[in-house]
Amino acid sequence: MFRAHQDAFGQLCFEIAEGKITNVRSIICSITPGGGKSMLPVIAATTLIPAIADKVAWVVPRRSLQEQAEAEFATGRSRDLLNNRHLIRKTTGEPDPTRGLSGFCTTYQAIGANNSFLRDDFDQNRYVLILDEPHHVEEGGAWEKALEPLVKRAALTVFMSGTLERGNRKKIAFLPYGESMNGEIVDLSGRTGAAAIQYPRGHALFDKAILPIHFELMDGTAQWIGRDGKTYGTRLSQAGKDTAEAIYTALKTEFAVHLLDECTNHWLEYRTTHERSKMLAVVANIEDAKKYVDHLKRRGVKAAIATSDNSALATKNINRFKEIGTRNAIGCLVTVAMAYEGLDVPPVTHIACLTHIRSKPWIEQMIARATRFDGPAGPWEEQMAFIYVPDDRLMCSIIGRMQDEQIVAIKARMEEDEAEEMAARMIPDPADRRTITPVGSGALTRRWSRVGSAPKSETASEAPADRRTPSQHEAELREQIQDYCKNVDALFFSRQWGETNKRVVKTFGQSRLHMPLDKLQKVMVWLEEYYPLGSMTRK
Structure with a gap:
């Protein structure tokens, strides 16, 4: 097909x-x-x-x-x-x-x-x-x-x-x-x-060609000595104009190890029920790659490195990374630029992003390493890509732009800071930051964000009590369905306005105007299942 x-x-x-x-x-x-x-x-x-x-x-x-x-x-x-x-x-x-x-x-x-x-x-x-x-x-x-x-x-x-x-x-x-x-x-x-x-x-x-993405955004603190000799400190999510320095500091100190461990812990637990699962750690340079491989090995994780400085070894380790169930197989690969393109390993389910790069093309290519559907791993509905990233505004901007392509709303904070994010889309060259001295960092909170539809096996958290009348609920659902149908018309049917509505009527045999509440709810569920536009939440 x-x-x-x-x-x-x-x-x-x-x-x-x-x-x-x-x-x-x-x-x-x-x-x-x-x-x-x-x-x-x-x-x-x-x-x-x-x-x-x-x-x-x-x-x-x-x-x-x-x-x-x-x-x-x-x-x-x-x-x-x-x-x-x-x-x-x-x-x-x-x-x-x-x-x-x-x-x-x-x-x-x-x-x-x-x-x-x-x-x-x-x-x-x-x-x-x-x-x-x-x-x-x-x-x-x-x-x-x-x-x-x-x-x-x-x-x-x-x-x-x-x-x-x-x-x-x-x-x-x-x-x-x-x-x-x-x-x-x-x-x-x-x-x-x-x-x-x-x-x-x-x-x-x-088409179920790629997997939905579950983002774990980790906030933290960063402290550094600036080029003026003064000490600065901030949270990653609130760094503003200091985002570049905050990211650089966090990924050079304790925060990076904590993010790597969080991703590793979830991956090890996930592997107990998904034996084919692999993990990828993407880092800024070869020095960091070697450090994190040693850290993973001390934790008992079978890990290896793949960097462009030794293409023969990189090719060997990538081939080991592709193996499943053999004595030579490795579960985790730590890499630098080679995660950008050319790494096609469908069993990859987890990525720890430990790089300061915030170029949209680069980040999207990195994320794509985990969105390949892995046929032998089971049904599409039971698969998910888990991406662990720092909770900085530049990363959130990239995630938001991915959501834009699926015609969904972006986080309110990103909308409020749109002008600043547009100006700070690219991180300065690392050489420009050698005049600052990283002092320390610490991980604080995590929140999650999902791009795409959630697996059917996941259950939603309990909703608060609904104080709307049935008529209000029906009216709101009709409006939601109408908006959703327009988005589907634009995304899937080349702006053939009304095409999705025709399919709804054909499937349910009734106009929305005459549908009871439970049937309107079924229509919404059917639309989200057959025409997924994505969702985005946080905790």
Whole structure:
């Protein structure tokens, strides 16, 4: 069974192959992290070869993703679903990249180092060029210059990413931009000549392609000596303009260990009923990674490290992390940048965020490591991603923006501080904070926030006594249902206003105006179950 974006992409490729669409040279695929974009290159190969192309070239940001790309063609579900017989191979810069196969996979780094033989190959063959996570390619940068000859020669270029923005706010190369209320963003309207396919979080949750997220936000105190020699102190959640210093201090002192232990404790308890569960700790640097691995080992946790400074060891430990039930398997992996992309381990259920980075693309990619549905772990309704993060305003801003994509309200505190959060979206470079001296920190309270729908097995806390009359309750429910239907129309049915209401009437056989209270409640439950838009609460 194909997901909505896979089906839409396949149909678009089919119409291009049939000659029904002739004016499209590029396709932009905005797919939420974990939504399943890795099948799109296979769909392109099976649909467009030999009609408009001879081969595919899949460009990825990391070597670990090359292996996954090869595997997607060779052993992925596409072999059966698409009757795929195409194979590709990974290459890092040698001539004749395909070696008689249907294509190749390389990295942006390899193309940036040498693209001369690729230009010749693109002249001799019609290529579908697939740029995976193109936000790595900055407009005006060296990689854009290296890729430009290939983009010009390609029969079709496919851009596919879950984060169509860069952490430094600069533009992504080759993509069209348009004005919005939040400044310039990638134009997905299709008016620029590039076709666009979108698969946001709401759609992925509806398809049960990704898991709901349970956030544990931990507040704490931080104390540091500033560059002026004065001592400062604050709570993370109330740091305001000092948020960057407070986060840096907290993650360099006792608070970080406490957050790691809280995540570890929950994970160890969770594993007693979910044996496949894995935990990921994401830290700021290699020094911290080594420290936390030692800490976990002292607790009896089988943990290992995976950092880019030793790629051979990292690959070995990631493979051990993927193993289930073997003597060599490890339950917890501590990593730095490698958690960003290229780590596809569906059994990951817990993440401890011990990094100061507050870039929205980076954080979303990190969170996506735990939102993969793990088939052998049981039904979707019984799975959940648990993310432990510091309760600072920048992190809350990112969580809130994720909620925006699901058309839900953000926390009142974030709305009150919107202007400040917009100005402080990015943490300054760590080098700018070397003039402060962390003194100490302490963990205080925790609260939870859920993105997506809750598993059916969870029960809600007891509600306070309801003083509304039945008529008031019915009126409020009708209004809630009406608002919910409009949101579903916008998110799931491309603003076909009234479509959701028609489905309600068809399912329940009655207009809401004539429904009793208990039936209105059933309608609301049915809507939330079949069209989950997400919820957000705290304790």
